[in-house]
Amino acid sequence: MENIPTTADIVKEENLVYKKTKVLTDNILSYCPGCGHGTAHRIIAEVIEEMGIQDKTIGIAPVGCSVLAYNFFDIDMQQAAHGRAPALATAIKRLLPDKFVFTYQGDGDLAAIGTAETIHACNRGDNFTIIFINNGIYGMTGGQMAPTTLPGMKSSTSPYGRDTQTMGNPLKITELVAQLPGTCYVTRQAVHTPGNVRKAKKALRLAFEYQGKNMGLSFVEIVSNCNSGWKMTPRNANEWMEDNMFPFYPLGDIKTPAKLEL
Amino acid sequence: MAKVKGSIVIKIEQCKGCEVCVPTCPHEVIALSKNVNGKGYHYLEMVNDECTGCTNCAVVCPDAVITVYRVKKVL
Amino acid sequence: MKKELRLMKGNEAVAEAAIRAGADGYFGYPITPQSEVLEYLMAEKPYERTGMVVLQAESEIAAINMVYGAAGCGKMAITSSSSPGISLKQEGISYMAGAELPGVILNVVRGGPGLGTIQPSQADYFQAVKGGGHGDYRMLVLAPASVQEMADFTLLGFELAFKYRNPVMILSDGALGQMMEKVELPEPVPCRTEEEIRQQCPWATLGKPANMERNIITSLNLESLKQEQHNLKLQAKYAQMEREEVRYEEIMCEDAEYLLVAFGSSARICQKTLRMAREKGIKAGLLRPITLYPFPQKPLFELARRVKGILVVEMNAGQMIEDVKLAVCGKIKTEHFGRFGGVIPSPSEVLQALEQKIIGG
Numbered sequence: 001m002e003n004i005p006t007t008a009d010i011v012k013e014e015n016l017v018y019k020k021t022k023v024l025t026d027n028i029l030s031y032c033p034g035c036g037h038g039t040a041h042r043i044i045a046e047v048i049e050e051m052g053i054q055d056k057t058i059g060i061a062p063v064g065c066s067v068l069a070y071n072f073f074d075i076d077m078q079q080a081a082h083g084r085a086p087a088l089a090t091a092i093k094r095l096l097p098d099k100f101v102f103t104y105q106g107d108g109d110l111a112a113i114g115t116a117e118t119i120h121a122c123n124r125g126d127n128f129t130i131i132f133i134n135n136g137i138y139g140m141t142g143g144q145m146a147p148t149t150l151p152g153m154k155s156s157t158s159p160y161g162r163d164t165q166t167m168g169n170p171l172k173i174t175e176l177v178a179q180l181p182g183t184c185y186v187t188r189q190a191v192h193t194p195g196n197v198r199k200a201k202k203a204l205r206l207a208f209e210y211q212g213k214n215m216g217l218s219f220v221e222i223v224s225n226c227n228s229g230w231k232m233t234p235r236n237a238n239e240w241m242e243d244n245m246f247p248f249y250p251l252g253d254i255k256t257p258a259k260l261e262l
Numbered sequence: 263m264a265k266v267k268g269s270i271v272i273k274i275e276q277c278k279g280c281e282v283c284v285p286t287c288p289h290e291v292i293a294l295s296k297n298v299n300g301k302g303y304h305y306l307e308m309v310n311d312e313c314t315g316c317t318n319c320a321v322v323c324p325d326a327v328i329t330v331y332r333v334k335k336v337l
Numbered sequence: 338m339k340k341e342l343r344l345m346k347g348n349e350a351v352a353e354a355a356i357r358a359g360a361d362g363y364f365g366y367p368i369t370p371q372s373e374v375l376e377y378l379m380a381e382k383p384y385e386r387t388g389m390v391v392l393q394a395e396s397e398i399a400a401i402n403m404v405y406g407a408a409g410c411g412k413m414a415i416t417s418s419s420s421p422g423i424s425l426k427q428e429g430i431s432y433m434a435g436a437e438l439p440g441v442i443l444n445v446v447r448g449g450p451g452l453g454t455i456q457p458s459q460a461d462y463f464q465a466v467k468g469g470g471h472g473d474y475r476m477l478v479l480a481p482a483s484v485q486e487m488a489d490f491t492l493l494g495f496e497l498a499f500k501y502r503n504p505v506m507i508l509s510d511g512a513l514g515q516m517m518e519k520v521e522l523p524e525p526v527p528c529r530t531e532e533e534i535r536q537q538c539p540w541a542t543l544g545k546p547a548n549m550e551r552n553i554i555t556s557l558n559l560e561s562l563k564q565e566q567h568n569l570k571l572q573a574k575y576a577q578m579e580r581e582e583v584r585y586e587e588i589m590c591e592d593a594e595y596l597l598v599a600f601g602s603s604a605r606i607c608q609k610t611l612r613m614a615r616e617k618g619i620k621a622g623l624l625r626p627i628t629l630y631p632f633p634q635k636p637l638f639e640l641a642r643r644v645k646g647i648l649v650v651e652m653n654a655g656q657m658i659e660d661v662k663l664a665v666c667g668k669i670k671t672e673h674f675g676r677f678g679g680v681i682p683s684p685s686e687v688l689q690a691l692e693q694k695i696i697g698g
Contacts, residue, residue, distance in 0.1 A: 007311070010269040010331045017268075018317040018330035029325055033303065034280030038324030056544040058410070061555075070553045076542035078409040079555035080402065081432045087399040088406030092542075094390045095361050095412050096531075099544055117402070120395035194286050194318040227280075234280040 023049045027071045034234020036224030037065060039191040040133060041072050043201040044102070047208055048075065057100040058092055060085040062114075064106040065139040083114020086121035089128045100211060101128040108138045111147040111173040118173065125182025125216040129207045132174065132219065135226040136245060143229035147171040150248055155229070170248065174221045178255040184216035186255040190223045190246070192238040203253075215257060223249050268315020268332040272306050276327045279303035283319035283328070292319055341522045347487040347513040348373035350520045351417065351443055354491035356383045357525040361412035362390040364403035366422060369455040370511040371445035374417040388528050397422035401429030401442070408438035409554035411534040411541030413495050417443035419511070420461050421452060423469075430504050431470025434571070435556025437540075439498035441491065442476075443507045445514035448679040456679025457511035457602060462656035465508045466630040473568055475575045477505040477582065478629040480600040484518035492523055497582065499537070501574055508629060510652065512602045512681065575631075584627035585636055589615070593622025595695055596640055598661050599650040600626050602681065607650055609684035614691065621691065629657070634664040641665035646695035650687050651675045670695060 023045035031037045048057050054075055061069040063082035070077035080088045085103035093101040110118050110132050118130070137155055138144040144157040148170050152161040162170075178186040185207055189200035200222060207218035223245050225237040232240060270292070278301070279294050289312035294304040306319075306327070315332025345353065352374045355363060363383075365375040375393060383389035394400035400416045407414035418426060423444045433440055446461045448454035465478045477497050479490040487509060494505040534541055545551040558564035586604075589611055590596070599607045604625040614621040624640060626633050641647065646669055649658040655673040662671050674690035676682040 005267055005333055007269045010267060010315075010333055011271060012331065015315075015331040015333050016329070017315055017332045018320045018328070020326040020329070024326060028276055031324065033278035033324075034282045035324055038326070039322060042324075042326050055546055058542050058544060060406070067557060068559075070555060074545070074551055076545045076552045077554070078406060078542055079436070079553070079557060080405070081428055084398065084402035084405075084429070087394070087402035088409070090392070090399075091362060091364060091390075091403035091406035091412075091414065092410055094392065095407050096410060096543065116395050117399050120399065192282065192322065194321045197321045234282050235285065238282065 021045045021049045023054050023074050025072055025074045029072055030068050031065060032228045034225065034227050034237065035065070036135070036191045036222065037133060039197060040131065040222050040224065041069065043191065043197060044104070044131065044204055045073060047201060047204045051205070051208060053100050053208070056098065057102070058096070060088050060101070060103040062103070062105040062109040064109050066104055066106060066133065067140065069104050083109050083112070084117055085109070086114065086117040086126070086130065090121050090124070090126045093126060093128045097127070100208060102131055103128070104131045105133070106139070107132070107134045107136065107146045107148040111171050115173070119177065119180070122177040122217050122219065123180045123182045127211055127214050127216060129211050129218045129220065131204070132221040133224050134221055134249065135224045135229070137226045137229040139226045139229050143226070147173070150244060172249070174219065175254060177219055182217050183219055183255060184257050185210050185218040187219070187253045188221040188223060188249060188251050190241070190251055192225065192241065196251075210257065223251065266314045266332060266334055268313040268330060270308065270313060270319065270331070271329040273327040274299050274305045275301070276325055277303060277305040278325055279305055280324065282322050282324065286318040286322050288316060288318070289314065343520055343522060344517055345484060345520050346373055346515060346517050347484045347509060348445065348515070349377045350484045350488040351491050351507070352377040352381070353522060354488035355415050356381065356387055356389055357523050358492045358495050359387060359413060359526040359528045360389055360415055360495065361528050362392070362403070362407045362414040364392050364394050364400040364407075364414065364416050366394050366397045366400050366418065368419045368422045370447060370514050371417050371419045371443065373514070374443065387525070397425035398428060401426040404440045405429055405433055405436070405438055408433065408440045409436070409542050411538030411543065415441040415443070415491070417445065419445045419447045420449050420458070423461060423464070427470035430476065431472050431474060432556050433504045434470070434474035434476065435472060436554050437502040438504070438554065439495070439502050440504050441494040441498055441507065442504060443509065446508065446510040448677060454679035455511065457652065457681060458677060458679055459510055459601060459603060459652040460656070460677060461508065462629065462651070462653060465506050466632070466660070474571060475578070475630055477501065477503060477578060479505065479507050480627060480629050481507060481509050481513060482601050482604045482625065484513070484516060484520045487513060488520050488522060501578060503574065508601065510602050579631040582628055583631045583633050583635070585633035586625040586627060587636065588623040588625065590622035590624065590640060592620055593640070593643070594620040594645050595622070595691060596644040596647045597621060597623045597650055597687070597691070598626070598637070598647055598657070599623065600629060600657065603650045603652055606682055606684050607687060610687040610691070613684055613688050619691070619696065626657070632660045632664065637661060637664040638666070641668045644669065646670040646672070648691050648695050649673045650682065652681065653677050
């Protein structure tokens with residue numbers, strides 16, 4: 001057994017199989033431990049690196065936990081007013097059609113205050129990518145009810161659980177934008193397990209590739225956790241997400257270009 | 263027969279001890295340390311040498327603190 | 338070379354001037370009395386002339402945020418609206434001021450508050466010069482008084498917006514937007530190339546070259562001390578504007594004993610009042626602020642030492658008069674005459690007000 005390598009033998013440049021992408025900066029992420037935002041950031045950055053488009057990608061950060069996303073992506077970025085990221089992206093992409101443009105938005109940003117901007121960008125078929133992080137809560141402001149908060153789910157503004165009679169129903173905006181002729185690709189993914197991360201990354205890659213082919217708006221929802229807002233450990237939050245979020249927000253492609261052609 | 267042998271390098275000071283990676287390891291190679299880093303988090307550490315370099319832990323790490331190495335050793 | 342003359346509406350003149358200025362984008366939303374800007378641009382197809390993008394947005398909020406996005410890329414972008422729509426744009430204007438983004442916003446003012454009236458008004462003076470949006474910021478405000486100036490100030494607006502990396506407002510009104518006059522159009526210039534924009538706007542988000550630091554457009558500073566430094570930087574910029582950008586016109590002020598102060602459409606009416614006053618032997622002059630921010634404080638202060646009284650004429654209930662009073666420091670009698678709600682004062686009623694409130698009062 002003298003051929004079994006030691007750790008020192010293994011940890012060499014030629015054996016490297018995974019390291020942090022260069023499209024992320026060295027800044028420590030401002031997210032809570034176990035938050036899916038970090039994983040989502042990383043796979044977006046990996047797709048940008050693998051496609052070789054770092055020098056022609058412009059990202060739009062939202063308002064919310066990911067307001068500081070521009071600190072973490074090593075690309076040119078703009079920070080939008082709450083909900084307005086699709087308006088910025090519309091103008092940027094129309095004025096710079098050869099660039100890759102994406103917005104990164106949470107559920108409050110995209111599905112409440114920015115509903116009009118989201119729906120109209122999707123309906124116009126503006127040729128950029130929306131990445132939508134849905135954790136069913138307003139994380140940054142302290143765990144208030146979001147447009148995507150599940151029925152009965154507790155939050156700081158629905159402390160006895162969301163009563164749909166008085167507080168309205170959770171909005172499945174991803175299904176909604178899939179109905180619009182301007183969207184070419186609408187999918188719902190997750191990033192809490194290795195398998196889901198790999199699938200979500202493929203979806204992001206497709207979304208950017210469709211953008212590169214001027215096919216219309218590509219929309220990737222990532223159902224994610226909010227350990228702090230949900231008041232759970234990260235592992236428990238991911239289990240709760242599987243048991244409660246996924247039945248209401250089922251994962252998978254909702255609209256693909258192939259289905260469009262049928 | 264080819265045997266895969268891997269190892270990971272953890273940026274201890276950037277690890278937030280979220281433990282999301284721990285259940286993804288097929289060989290229970292990783293666990294949170296009893297010790298804490300400068301931020302007060304119980305950081306990730308390798309607890310045995312069964313690592314195959316499968317990258318699962320790195321792929322789910324929200325903070326990108328894990329680098330993975332793997333040698334393919336032909337016996 | 339012979340200049341091109343055309344008979345145009347003020348709204349159309351702004352649109353045509355924007356194309357000729359080499360503007361990269363217009364983003365707007367219909368509202369009376371400014372819809373001709375968008376209509377003209379849609380009919381003119383500037384994309385085929387210069388590459389300029391025109392888009393009817395889903396709201397004024399979206400339109401101003403499109404200007405924000407475009408400006409963040411160093412592009413020349415313009416939006417237009419009228420009072421209720423300008424209220425909606427205040428969010429984006431504040432963010433532009435915070436993120437130091439250049440852009441031109443045309444307000445073809447109508448009467449308010451609320452839906453008010455579609456007739457001309459100057460009731461948005463406070464909103465334009467004192468803020469409008471949240472936070473400690475200023476906007477350069479240009480007040481045209483003719484269709485010619487509607488066109489000229491579109492070019493000047495872009496020039497100042499990029500000089501200061503700050504939003505610029507053209508504060509007109511429904512009369513100036515709708516009236517037709519002869520206008521001498523500027524020579525067209527092409528849109529800048531990406532290389533030219535990178536030269537002129539090294540801060541622009543055009544995609545990060547491998548050998549350069551990334552660019553970030555944001556108005557956020559979570560650390561108070563950093564935000565205070567940012568505020569101080571903005572204040573220094575505003576101080577420079579106050580030193581360098583004050584614009585105004587003095588008419589018949591050399592021997593004036595009584596002074597009218599008015600901007601935009603009111604200033605046009607006051608010019609007729611001046612002639613009527615002079616025929617009656619009243620030595621009246623007019624100071625017309627062209628920049629409402631920065632306000633022409635010094636020339637007013639100087640004139641206040643020579644005249645016996647000042648009448649501020651506005652199509653509102655008394656807004657600019659506050660700045661006039663600040664400028665003259667209570668040295669002389671300063672009164673206001675205004676018609677509002679879309680009513681335009683007549684030259685003779687202005688003269689009557691001058692005689693009653695200042696000369697006889």
